[in-house]
Amino acid sequence: MERSEILKQFEPANENMLNILHALQNNNSQNYLSEEDIKIAANYLNTTYSHIYGVVTYYTMFSLKPRGKYIIRVCNSPVCNMENSTKVIEEIKRFLSIEVGETTDDKRFTLELSECLGRCGKAPGMMINEDVIGNLDNVDFKSIFENYN
Amino acid sequence: MIQEKRITLKNLGKINPESIDDYINVGGYKAFEKTVGRHHIEIIDEMVKSSLRGRGGAGFSAGLKEKFTSEACLRCEQKYLICNADEGEPGTFKDRIIMENDPHLMLEGMLIAAYAIGASKAYIYIRGEYYKSIDRINKAISAAKEKGIIGKNVFGSAFSVDVEVKLGAGSYLCGEELTLLESLEGKRGYPRIKPPYPAEYGLYGKPTLINNVETLATIPTIIEKGSDWYTSLGTENSPGTKIFTISGDVNKPGYYETEMGITLRELIYELAGGIKDGKAFYAAILGGAAGTFVNESVLDTPMGFDTLKEKGAVLGSGAIMVMSEGRSLFDMTNSILEFFKHESCGKCVPCRIGMPQLLHIMENLKNNKIGRIEALDLLLYESEFMAKSSLCPLGQSPILPIKSLKQYFENEF
Incomplete structure (x- = not known):
C-alpha cells in the first residue's frame, strides 16, 4: 500500500504516533522502519526526524534494520526462564543458524527476545508474528517452522 | 473445597466475545444505561463506598481516584479516561484473559468511569504484542458504536463519549501510568515527576483518570449490584474478588478469580492442583518481578493488600510464581x-x-x-x-x- 494511503487512516495527532509507526512498519515488506518511513511520519505529524527516530529506538517492537518475514519473539522473562527458555533459544539459534537479533539468509525469520508475553501458564512460550506458541520444552521446531513460508 | 468467585470473568466461556448481542443478552450495558440516568456524584459515591482498590498493583482506591479527577476542575474543556491495558508484569496475564473473553465488560466499565468523571474521550493503551486482545477490543468498540452505546447522546442522555485504541510498542515501563501518558503523547517512555498526579495534570496536561483493565471490568457489577454487595465479598481492607495468575511448578497453572482473603495454600493446592511431580513447596513470588519472595510461613496468610504488607510481601498484580524444592533462588533473582x-x-x-x-x-x-x-x-x-x-x-x-x-x-x- 502507498504510504499516503496508510497515513490517511489516522489523524495527524501525537497520540496516533505509535499506531502510525506500527502501520508503516507492517506495510514495509522487510518489517522495519526505513529512513523514508520515518521522514514521512515526521512530516505528517509535523515534527522532526530526530523526534521520531528517538521514539522508534526506544520501543523494542520497532526496528531500524530490515528483518525477516516472520519475527520470532521468545519470552525470556522470569517464568519462562525458570521453564528453560534458555534451552529453547539455543535450539532455535542452532536450527535457524542465526544469533539473537539476526535474520536467516532466506529472509524468512528474525530471532528476537521478548519480555513477558503473558503466556506464563504455558511457559516457555514464544510468538511468531501474531501466533502464540506455548509449552515449548519438548517440541520439534522443524514442524513448527515449516508452517511459515 | 474452595470455589472460584467470578466477577470480572463472569461471562467467560458463556458468551461469544465477538458478539455484542450475546453480551447484551446476559444483561450487558444495563449498568451503563442506568448510570447515565443518575447524577455523576452518585456513581462516584457508590464507587468510593465499594472500596474497590486498583487492580494494577498499587491498590489505591478507585473511587477516590474518580473523585479527584472529577473535582479537578469544574469547567474543563477536556478530561480523559485511559484504560491501562499495557500488561507486562512477569507472571501476569489477567488483563489479557478479560480482554480476549469479555471485551465489552471492560468497555462498559470504561464508559461508566468516563461518565462519572465527565470525560468525553477515552483511550485504551494496550501492549502491541496482544494481537488477539487488540482485535477483540476493536471489534467490541465498532459494535458498540453501531448500537449507539458509544457516541453522541448515549441512551438519550446528554453524555457523549468516544473510545479509541492506542498501541504500545514493547516497553514494560509504559505500563506505569505517568510513563504511559508520555508514550501516548508520542514520546519516548520516560517517567514524569509526580506530583502533579494525572487527576490534576494528565494527558496533554488535562485531568485524566487511568485505571487498569481488571479494575474497570469490576465497575459494571458494582453499579448493578451495589457497593454493599461488593463489600460483603473479600476482606475488610481488600473487598471483592481478584484474578490470580499462577505459574511455575504447579499442576494446573492458569488464572483463578476468587474472593480476596483466600490463602496461598488454597490457591496452590486446591485451585492450581498442587505442586508438580509431588514435590514440596519451596517459594513463591507474589506480584511479579516487582514483587516479593515468600516461604511456606506465608501459605496461610489471607491474600489482601494489607495482610500481605504486614508480612513484608505484596499482592501487586496478583501474579503468583511458584517454585518447588530444588529450584534456585539465585537463578530466579538473577532473571x-x-x-x-x-x-x-x-x-x-x-x-x-x-x-x-x-x-x-x-x-x-x-x-x-x-x-x-x-x-x-x-x-x-x-x-x-x-x-x-x-x-x-x-x-x-x-x-x-x-x-x-x-x-x-x-x-x-
Missing part, C-alpha cells in the same frame, strides 16, 4: 534483575547505573568472589539507594524481591 536492567529507561542515573551494579554483585557471588551474606547486604544497600533516588516504580522495585529474600531466605540464597 528478575536482568529483566529490570533490560527495561530500565535510563532516565534516572541511580537506576541506569544501579541495575548493572546489582547484576555485577550477583556475578561476584556466582564466582565466589564474595560470600552469600555479604552479597545480600550489598544488594540491599544498592537497591535501597535506587529506591530512594529513582523517579518511577521501576527503579523503586528491585528492593522488593531483594528485601524479601533477606527476610525469608537469608540462609538459603
Whole structure:
C-alpha cells in the first residue's frame, strides 16, 4: 500500500504516533522502519526526524534494520526462564543458524527476545508474528517452522 | 473445597466475545444505561463506598481516584479516561484473559468511569504484542458504536463519549501510568515527576483518570449490584474478588478469580492442583518481578493488600510464581534483575547505573568472589539507594524481591 494511503487512516495527532509507526512498519515488506518511513511520519505529524527516530529506538517492537518475514519473539522473562527458555533459544539459534537479533539468509525469520508475553501458564512460550506458541520444552521446531513460508 | 468467585470473568466461556448481542443478552450495558440516568456524584459515591482498590498493583482506591479527577476542575474543556491495558508484569496475564473473553465488560466499565468523571474521550493503551486482545477490543468498540452505546447522546442522555485504541510498542515501563501518558503523547517512555498526579495534570496536561483493565471490568457489577454487595465479598481492607495468575511448578497453572482473603495454600493446592511431580513447596513470588519472595510461613496468610504488607510481601498484580524444592533462588533473582536492567529507561542515573551494579554483585557471588551474606547486604544497600533516588516504580522495585529474600531466605540464597 502507498504510504499516503496508510497515513490517511489516522489523524495527524501525537497520540496516533505509535499506531502510525506500527502501520508503516507492517506495510514495509522487510518489517522495519526505513529512513523514508520515518521522514514521512515526521512530516505528517509535523515534527522532526530526530523526534521520531528517538521514539522508534526506544520501543523494542520497532526496528531500524530490515528483518525477516516472520519475527520470532521468545519470552525470556522470569517464568519462562525458570521453564528453560534458555534451552529453547539455543535450539532455535542452532536450527535457524542465526544469533539473537539476526535474520536467516532466506529472509524468512528474525530471532528476537521478548519480555513477558503473558503466556506464563504455558511457559516457555514464544510468538511468531501474531501466533502464540506455548509449552515449548519438548517440541520439534522443524514442524513448527515449516508452517511459515 | 474452595470455589472460584467470578466477577470480572463472569461471562467467560458463556458468551461469544465477538458478539455484542450475546453480551447484551446476559444483561450487558444495563449498568451503563442506568448510570447515565443518575447524577455523576452518585456513581462516584457508590464507587468510593465499594472500596474497590486498583487492580494494577498499587491498590489505591478507585473511587477516590474518580473523585479527584472529577473535582479537578469544574469547567474543563477536556478530561480523559485511559484504560491501562499495557500488561507486562512477569507472571501476569489477567488483563489479557478479560480482554480476549469479555471485551465489552471492560468497555462498559470504561464508559461508566468516563461518565462519572465527565470525560468525553477515552483511550485504551494496550501492549502491541496482544494481537488477539487488540482485535477483540476493536471489534467490541465498532459494535458498540453501531448500537449507539458509544457516541453522541448515549441512551438519550446528554453524555457523549468516544473510545479509541492506542498501541504500545514493547516497553514494560509504559505500563506505569505517568510513563504511559508520555508514550501516548508520542514520546519516548520516560517517567514524569509526580506530583502533579494525572487527576490534576494528565494527558496533554488535562485531568485524566487511568485505571487498569481488571479494575474497570469490576465497575459494571458494582453499579448493578451495589457497593454493599461488593463489600460483603473479600476482606475488610481488600473487598471483592481478584484474578490470580499462577505459574511455575504447579499442576494446573492458569488464572483463578476468587474472593480476596483466600490463602496461598488454597490457591496452590486446591485451585492450581498442587505442586508438580509431588514435590514440596519451596517459594513463591507474589506480584511479579516487582514483587516479593515468600516461604511456606506465608501459605496461610489471607491474600489482601494489607495482610500481605504486614508480612513484608505484596499482592501487586496478583501474579503468583511458584517454585518447588530444588529450584534456585539465585537463578530466579538473577532473571528478575536482568529483566529490570533490560527495561530500565535510563532516565534516572541511580537506576541506569544501579541495575548493572546489582547484576555485577550477583556475578561476584556466582564466582565466589564474595560470600552469600555479604552479597545480600550489598544488594540491599544498592537497591535501597535506587529506591530512594529513582523517579518511577521501576527503579523503586528491585528492593522488593531483594528485601524479601533477606527476610525469608537469608540462609538459603
